[in-house]
Amino acid sequence: MTAEATAGTVVRTQPQIKSELMKSRVAAAMWFLVPMLVALAIVAGWPLLRTIYFSLTNTSLNDLYGGDFVGFKNYLSWTTLKSGRTVFSGLLVDPAWWNAVGNTLRFAVISVTLETVIGMIVALVLNAEFKGRGIVRAAILIPWAIPTIVSAKMWSWMLNDQFGIINDLFLSLGIISQKVAWTATADTAMTAVLIVDIWKTTPFMALLILAGLQMVPKDVYEAAKIDGVHPVKVFFKVTLPLVRPAVMVAVIFRLLDAMRIFDLIYVLTPNSKATKTMSVISRENLFDFDKFAYGSAQSTLLFLMIAVMTGLYIWLGKVRFDGGDR
């Protein structure tokens, strides 16, 4: 009886302790989150709202505070002519914009896919033990370490048709039969941009995946090795599931960056229709042309597209938010 009663109280108090603990943990968590959220609200909140507001006005950069509210006119507006025909105008029917959307999507999908695959290979190589691993690891980070504006210029020099080393190298290796004007023609401009971007950002991928690989306990591999499982099978059945969260996050951030790609293209092929991306075209409208509000609308739409895409990716990729039962 007593024993049962005692057992009963224990059973009853356990959740109480737990919930008190939970309460204090949640309180601590709030305090931990506040500084970060405040920082982001100031640094990002105002500028973002400002841009969205500008996109609903006819503001000109010539007179930043003199714009009038025009609703969604920058996005879509229409007038009905006397003949009864309706003419649409605005961002949603702007062929230049949709061309940029196409370029951006093509660039993002191809570059992120290739960077993930190559990054994974590089990470696996770096995860193996071999002599001079430290040097190799540092060497691989070099492309990421060179400022983009410099590496873009460097590559534009190397890709030059007359005195670029790439043409010289490919000619002597027999890969091409005559000098190619890489950044000049529409067919090769995108390829050139992709080559440079993959060269530059694969180290980012590789390093993040490597960090993930390093967090995988070694005994998992040892167990698999003892069981004589084929390495390829180990990779797909053991390694990949374990590094998946790291890869997913790395891909998200690469995707966000790729969708917003700007400086590389701005330096390498600034005005080529074949490579003009959403960010490049919105810079043009924001600063070069007198269409600040229109550029803000493009930025806002880009933001919305990325948000939808990321949402889909997280949903389809089943990226966990909750952190399990903790």
Place this chain on the structure above:
Amino acid sequence: MKMKSLMLGLLMSVSAVATVQAADLQIVLGDTGTGLQFLQGQVERYMAANPEDKVTIVPMPSSTSDQFGQYKLWLAAGNTDIDVYTTDVIWAPQLADHLTDLTEATKDIIGGYFPAIVESQTANGKLVALPSFTDAPALYYRKDLLEKYGKSVPKTWDELAATAKEIQDGERAAGNKDMWGFVWQGNAYEGLTCDALEWVKSSGGGQIVEPDGTISINNEKAAAAIDRAKGWVGTISPEGVLAYGEEESRGVWQLGNAVFMRNWPYAYGLGNGADSAVKDKFDVTTLPVGAEGDAPAATLGGWNLAVSKYSPDQDAAIRLVKFLSSPEEQKLRAIEQTNLPTLVATYDDPDVAAKAPIIPLWKDVFLNAVPRPSGPTGLKYNEVSSLFWSAVHDTLSGNGTGAENLELLEAKLTELKGDAW
């Protein structure tokens, strides 16, 4: 009114008698290397003459489109940190609302400047920038090669193409596989607007948008001029010319791999550098014309000095601007920098002729200068230029003929213009 000006005069004289208000001036400059050094020297001379002012130079990246975006943002936000801006010849109408009107302050000296340049810096009747130096491109040609093949300096574009082809083929047969006839700026950027404006204007095809605001670009002569240039790509000019800016063309030229080049004066000094393959082998002349009887055209470039409306030290800033563009400084600039002066008298200065013989040589080139339509199109100029160079670049790349693309361009420009520029 009288009372007010009297008071103002009194106030001015009082402040002049008392120590002049000490000013801390910031001047932004997008110019490069020796240009920057030269300005440093100028600023030191200014501070020696005006010891109460302190001037700091804020250098900017040499990309003019980076500078433009930056200045526009700074001015839009009313940045008080920058007092004096150095501005490209095409920016005046676009930045005019934020710049101080210099008409009053310069009325006694403005008569000495070339009227065309002053006109380019005047927006809505306000003189918004004082011309510091001007720029105009020329045709560079290889004297030695023309002599070797017994050719004269081409007068028309077709002559140029024929001569270029003959010499290029001859030199290639003689072993120089990398030889090209003519290099220029074909990348889709402001430089192409300059190049193409020259082809069109020198063929009697107008200047895209006329000074009165009429869109004139869709005409047969303009289309023919651009189609003619299309014919050069891949024959006398490398395919890669479609991605060339000034530096890429100079690279080919300076390796001795081109017969002709269209470029700005800066390539003259560099081409005569000790390590240049074309040292003492070339000369410059005015750009060719479409047909006998047409007038040659060279796009007007150049840099100017503007005072920000938001500068707290207006008087000192204007004083600095006037100093930097004064006859003595322009003369020094001509001699040391071989920059083309904006004052008429400096071209005939014997010292300049003796120490920088290229300057009087360039006077002919410069007298044919044609402005880009930045005046009539105002705030929309950049977009006009972008539409124009895109249409030209499309034609050069083989996407449609000149006539087709110019017709399309006219429609786009008309839409952009709306009721008025």
Place this chain on the structure above:
Amino acid sequence: MTMDLWAITKRVAFYALVLFIVVVAVFPFYYAILTSFKSGTDLFRVSYWPTSFSLDNYVAVLNVGDFPRNVLNSIFVASVTVLLALFLAVTASFALSRVRFRGRGLILMTILGVSMFPQIAVLAGLFEVIRFLGIYNTPWALIFSYTIFTLPFTVWVLTTFMRDLPIEIEEAAIVDGATPWVIITRVFMPLMWPALVTTGLLAFIGAWNEFLFALTFTSSNATRTVPVAIALLSGGTQHEIPWGAIMAASVIVTVPLVILVLVFQRKIISGLTAGGVKG
């Protein structure tokens, strides 16, 4: 025998792969170094091996404007940015990964949302905020604005890594009466070194290389950072691009990062080794 041959082939293939990766990664940098020793018309001639050796470009870079000062600025800005981001992110990611409360997903998505706006578009608004705070033309303007891209990234990556740490080690600490702060600093941080160093390094490089904000939010040579300084390098005359000097400058700014990686690379790799943590 055949086994040995197979093993050797595998080894050779592996090293060939390593060599290939290194060559591709380093070659453009190597070419930059080659170019940085050249000058004049030589720049336009292709060569694979050093043909001339001159330090003129390096001397020129170090004497132009305030380059050494700009390097110091960059080091300061990037270091403070990383420390700030890591501090804010470690605590925040503990809250987001180890504590259960409503709205976690929403917060994470909001943080991510910050990274979805093109940098170029927030320029005008951010400029207003910075002028309002009175930090225009100071290093703080950059440190402040860089959190816009370092913070979301560090929070997300650290949250992901922290979530996967076994619950048992935390429970043991809770039983000992440890506060969340102690759990973070004493229990998690030592286990998180690879993730911390990696994210720190990537954030450092991000801040080190940033150009657009650095150009817009500073207006004097004394406060500018290295990427802007490089963009300011210029040839003797207008239109002339000083390839040699640009390459020299990029070599100068890349070397410290390579050294940084070499110093920290052991940390990237240590962390959870066999038996370190058993679930």
